[in-house]
Amino acid sequence: MGYKVMKEKHLQTGYLHWLLLFALLIGVQILHAQEDIYIDPNRGAKEFRKELIMNSNKVESIVGNWGIFGKVNHPYSGVWPKGTGHGHVHEMTILVGAEVTGIDGQTYHIISDSYGDFPDRAPDGTEYFWNPKPGYANDHRIYINPNTGEIDSTSLIATSTDKTTWPETWPGKDATWNGRWNGYFGKDQFMADQECIYVMDDFTNSEFPYYPFIADSTRRGLGLQCETRMFQWVHPLAEDQIFIHFQVTNVSDYVYDRNIYFGAFADTHPGGLGASDDDSGFDKKMDMVFAWDHDNIGVWTKYRDILPGYLAWKYLESPGFGDDGIDNDDDGLIDERRDNDAGEWIFGPVGDYGEPKWHWSGDEDGDWDPQVDDVGSDGIGPKDPNYDAPDLDGTEGNGKPDQGEPNFGKTDNDESDQIGLTSFYSPHYGSVYISNDEAIWNYIQPGVFETPAQNSNNLWIFASGPFLLERNQTERFSVCWLFGEDEREIYRNAVTSQRIYDNDYRFTKPPLQPTVKVVPGDGKITLYWDNIAERSRDPVYGYDFEGYRIYRGTNPQMTESQKISDAFGNIVYRKPIAQFDLKDGIKGLHPIAMGEELGEEYSSGIHYYLGDDTGLKYYYEDTDVQNGVTYYYAVVSYDKGYYPGMDDRNLVPMSPSESPFKFTYEYGELKEKSVNAVIATPNAPATNYKPGYTDADEYGNISKVNNSSATGSIKVKIVDPDILPDQNQFQVSFSHILNELGEITTKTYTIKNLTTNEVIFDSVEIPIDPATNAPVSSWNTPIFSGMILSFENKFPDFDIIKAVSGWSGDYKTNLIPEIIKSSQGTIPMNVAIEITDTLASHPFKKDYQVYFKVYDFYTNDSIPFFFSYDKNGDYKIGEGDQISLIAPTGTGKLVKAYKITFNAPTDPNVEVIDPQPGDVFYLKSDSPFKEGDLYQFTTFQSGLLEVGKEVLDKVAVVPNPYVVAASWEQESVLSGRGERKIYFIHLPAECTIRIFTQNGVLVKTIQHSGVASDGSATWDLTTDEGLEVSFGIYIYHIEAPGIGEKVGTFGIIN
Template sequence: MSAEVRSRIRWATPATILVAVIVTCFVSQAVAEGPYGSRQHRKRGIMDGNQVITQYYNYGMIANWPTQPSCVWPRGTNHSYVDGVAMLVMAETIDENGNVIHPLSSQYREDMDLDPVTGEPLGWEPLPGYANPNQDEPAMSDNGDTWPWSWPDRESSWDGYWNGYFGRGVFNADLETYFRMDDSRDNEYNYYPDSNDPLRRGLGLNVGVRAFQWNHVLAEDCIFWHYDIENMSDYDYEKVIFGFLIDWGLGGTDNSADDAGSYFTDIDLAYAWDGDGEGDFGWAPVGYAGFAYLESPGNSTDGIDNDEDGLVDESRSDGIDNDGDWDSYFDVNGDGIWNETEPLNDDVGRDGVGPKDPSYVAPDEGEGDGEPTEGEPDFDSLDKDESDQIGLTAFLIFAIHNYQLIDEEQNWEILGDLTPPTDEQLEGVNLGMLFASGKFPLSVGQTERFSMALLFGNNEADLIRNKKTVQAIYNANYNFAQPPQKPTITAKSGDNKVTLYWDSRAEDSYDRFLQEYDFEGYRIYRSTDPSFIDSKIVTDAYGNPTFRTPLAQFDLDDGRFGPHPVNVYGATFDLGADTGLRHSFIDNSVTNGVPYYYAVVSYDYGYIEGETLIDTLVAMDGSDSVSVRFIPELDPSGNIVGIAPTECTSTIIGEVGGNVLLDVNTATVTPNAPAAGYQPPQLENGVIHESGGSNAELEVQILNPDSLRDGHTYQVVFTPSSAFGASFLNFVNGFEVYDITDGGNALKYQSPSGVFGYFGPFEEGDPTFWLNDPLRRGRYFTQDPDADTLQFWHQAVSFFEPEVIDGVSILPHNRFIDYAELENADLDSVYFYRASGTNYHHKVGLYRDAN
């Protein structure tokens, strides 16, 4: 099964228990349908996918004064900025007595209406089935143990997969959470939204909630919240308001009385700061915090172009690609049907995944049919631009408690009559803000959406820069560059040393945003603090800590090395030194008895915007040749446009020296001397060269004595290139490791094909060429396009270390090819050269068949 399918002992979904309720005769025909939101399903989670860490609850509340973490930023500081956030929905309707009412559905830690019998607050409550009931967290994308066995809102083919926003098993963010809630327990009014279900109260609303975090350096100071609100009642609501309440708390739990706030009208950002710049117990400086109101509900029936995009009354549920941005598959061979070798683009089918996605199983409904289907990117529910958004219609900045959620009529009047925001300021108060969009219709079965982002910065200018990233992610439909998958590491302590080794799953990562396999390497971080604060010492041009400095780094030997051309406000990411990949590291610079925290992160090679130009040149002898140039795009300041490389997250939750919660790619280790008399294991006879002409060297290290298989014998077999057979250049492109103990032949490892370089012919007549690429994005090689000969290219690598096998690292070192072997080859001529560094290249030209 796919690596993204959760593998663990499944827990049985408990049967739904219907509780019999005695009702009076005049409602005896009604049937309770359920399911209903309930306090018994409440769970608390922590979003910690980047520098912003906050608790949240699956009944809609974000942060929770005075408990922590409540929007702590940056991670590891315990500096909090928000006391609480509540999402609210109001609508106008008529109760059983004929009165016009304005119920408010929300949930917050204070100022809520209470059930007169139970004393419990009335409002949103979580629906069952959206998390594993045998644990305490809402469903989190990075922890399969939090997922339910099956998702109530998905088909059975989604069982065991993450319920991703963009499809089955799709992780479009580094960390995502998902839950659903409703207002069915809000019995404040004599109002029944479902005529067939007397137990369902409130407005009959069902809400899907997601949060997204990206760890990329540009997005690491932001967290996004997205809401789908469906009208499941029997009634059309003609006047509806969506909104948010935020209670700021800049400076910490007991430091809110001097907060201040305003609104940047030119970039649509509400923001807040601390009056004296000092937090609880004097920590300083307190940064800036922002609230970006992003997506708003749409009105597709008023005949107005509300969002001024040239479209009138567009909708995300009309089955039409209103803005024309959905892309069908690319029919390469022109046969009118899709085949697996052709790009699908947006035409991936209802499940949202295609052949390059780890969760892909088989073609599904709508896949490769040339027509948009619900569930595909850039269409209907997954295309924000197909909503005629009404925007932010009301904004209020005030001293908290002057307006309270408990007073529905006051809130209806305020939120319905307010005007859009201005740049007014309020200072020296316990600061609150209200945001709203309305009034708009919400028909039976209709779903509308809205979203916001919380963001943080060291100062006002830093906050504004972070808003640019927030806007870019929103404009890209909640997409951003994704890092490779996290490696899974093993850590072993030793005598004044620590040994780490990890798997290779990150190397097969596909970036859906950039549409390519872009893994580049691994970085190793060490710290005496679980937040790794002391490793983040590379600052940008404004003095803001931007990149971390690794203890060690191993990258592909692919010509991508040194500072990446795309800078982040003056700071650049180091791609490495073309060292070649390793999957183990021994740290000999540690002290016995000291606890250390380690992280092994995978990273990609980023992206550079530009175009490739192909020029035909005429040589001195009159023949044609081809020259290819890559021209990067520059911004108005002359900087190269693109995306800097992205690292995967590395999370350790806990205090120094205390209990910690580790991620798969993090570890805590305390080196110690071995027990007296301990003898470390050794190779019995070293490495024996049994047969073959290879002059490669094998470096063998015992990394984990606990995993050794005593007395076992292993064989390393190098596989020859299949291009011309073993006799041509004696070239190998991979290797295999077998356990041959007691005459066995168990395959323990098989390297990727071409791990020692690529070797092969260009097709005759192809316009192959050298690529003049100063950015070192790749290498391409050429022949005279008019010639009737072939050329070949081999790029060797210095070494490649596979995953650790039974506690042992086997590292083959590639050595230079002996060119004396070329003398007897059937060649008219041979050309070769050596590149700088450890990379070694040769080029064989004018090969002709012996016949």
């Protein structure tokens, strides 16, 4: 199925609709109005330099807060794809160049940059660099690594994904911003999957006798301040990009009158550091420069099957001319600006953005909508999750656009007459140095487009300019760092990047990452996770969570899962080992192919698989594993995407996106992993290990503790036996709805720990089946205290009622009861009609008594009834008599539920025998869980068994003998042959392992005291002194306190 979503911008009205829909959907905004640009009085300095690894999608790179992207000789310098170690950039720096007049009257060309290779330095060694201003990050960061428990006090660039990097207060922000994210999109607004921020200045660039501040000769350079932000999205359409937004303010005392340029200097190596066959190109129409390896063969030793591909830098936003009377960006608008006020209410043209209309003159493209955009200058409106109060400046709801509101001024990227890429020069490495300001100046002049050094180690020098920069004026410069497998993909990614930028960086976000735990077992690995992802809200599509996928691999990149390619052979999606999705009717292949959102010509031909309406689960037991092998897992949440006809909102079609995951290694050591990523090695448990358990029956069913009529079942599944609390009693209860027909619908369940008095789940609503719009009959809880409960609810079925109801026990009568449903609904009732020899009960609202009683056989409570027909008038049940059972309804009225007629035998020759005292008729039905139903169970913690010495007979060494590298040894994540190790398996929970040479020399002592569920220990084939052992036969001695000792041998051979 194909849907033509949009064509090239400004060429078709379809794009207008796409853009306006995005503008109307969300109330997010850039905070920085021209008049509100914070000019930071503090001075940048080298001591405030910090770094950060951006790695929330496939691009993984070190960045520095002094204007660098990638870093000389760093292992994460422009790595793509993430985890491969394939660095594509030696280093890159932004540059700003201007022509100025020094105090000596001479003309100088000053280039402010931060390039670290052969840098420009003062005689005293001071670098003429951009330097970060203080206050934009936490200088006293304390982070406890959840993977290692180590304390990390490294101060990093402030990033949205790590609250420990945020400062206590933000420069230029009031106290309401304390503890909040200083987002591009507003206070505590997290539109991107990762965002970072820093501010720097060029005041240390004192190379030339130019003094930009009249009253302060110590602040030099060009007198510029630059706020820098970076963004990453994980959606497949944007997973190969880092977006970078610069906000450059002239804080000097002079005007730069169209004599200033904004660009970059880079040493790229698309084939890897040391490659000397770089090719470079440019596309002026796309405002893009790009590079590729000439023979498409990289120099990396790892993942050589992954080809170098392409990398590019694309201008998304550049300085504009708002006063030259020319439509520089060909959008039908002349001299639009982003630093103006609302202007006047006028009727007039809006360029290629639609027909003439009423709009504010300052909103040149006419897309500001007061219904959704009039949220005020602070960036938060009533529909935002962290909204607390209206703007103090009165801008919220004032009926006109203000700087900081969506789709106006700084937040509307279409309101700028941009000039784009104006130069690109790609010389041979070593022929031009960044320290040569005059040479760089010559190469950034408009119209210089040369690539003289092809198939060699070359450089990039590119810029946009010249432009006007008044005193205290700010210009914005946005680029996108792109990667792709080939030229076609790099162009498609460029189009995607431009679309995201053109929509003010508003892009779909995946659901939150679930927090995953892992339990290694014997021949199995169990994963379990929480349900936080189901509460995610997409800024465009709202609450659109759909399901979970599980990926597995034997390396951090999980290359085994990278199996699904698009129509052009590019690996796009991973193949999950398991998938669980909502029962909502949204299943199968998503109608929108990835890329089709941009137009049919950009379709990749690949559709995301949404699942099979399996229902959600919160654990997965993987039995397709081998003991001793280390496995990497990720549980990702994914959304529904959007397609025409999905609902009545008529939003922009979008293919689904899934939450990211990451394993970050530095020099072979795991430094970080995301909350939805785990690592586990299955092994047999300790031989004296007794796992935690419950008092449920052999099938896991827990018991009712009262006379409940519910016929459903609740089963407990132990997922993590080692965290079960000891002798804790849990209780399950319900609430229900009684409708106007008398039918019962289970509404909520509650689970309480009676021992601790903690309510685990409080009145959780039963999931709804979209096919019936009624609660589902089976569902699971999220994991709690190491276990999960599975519910199987039962509802009455009239055919089953008739089949299972009847006389019970040693009855004498031969009357045949006939059951007729009197109500439109099927009411759950479990009723006994017991014949008595004395008057036993009153029919409903009657003053006489009858010789039988009617009651609920679970609770013994009386059931109201009518004795509808008493043929003989003897107050006894006989041939032809009728009884009607009465039930309450949700309206407070009573209703006849069932009519029971006692008929004579079908054979007229058989003598009728009326019911005798002691005969009981039972009407039986399935009954759903309801208020008053209580179930309870008790948990018991894991422990150790008392065992004899014979358990040591199971101890073994694998592999034995050890030969070079065993199949389960994990290959090094960066380089080399990987870790050498052997396993001792089937160990008791506590023991000491001593390893000797044949001559009796002790080479290694291993204390095994891990968790009892893991009965294995590893040896890395090194001595206690850290030396590698030689080949030969070794003797091991195991001493287990309270159990015994064992001696054995193993070999290491070449």
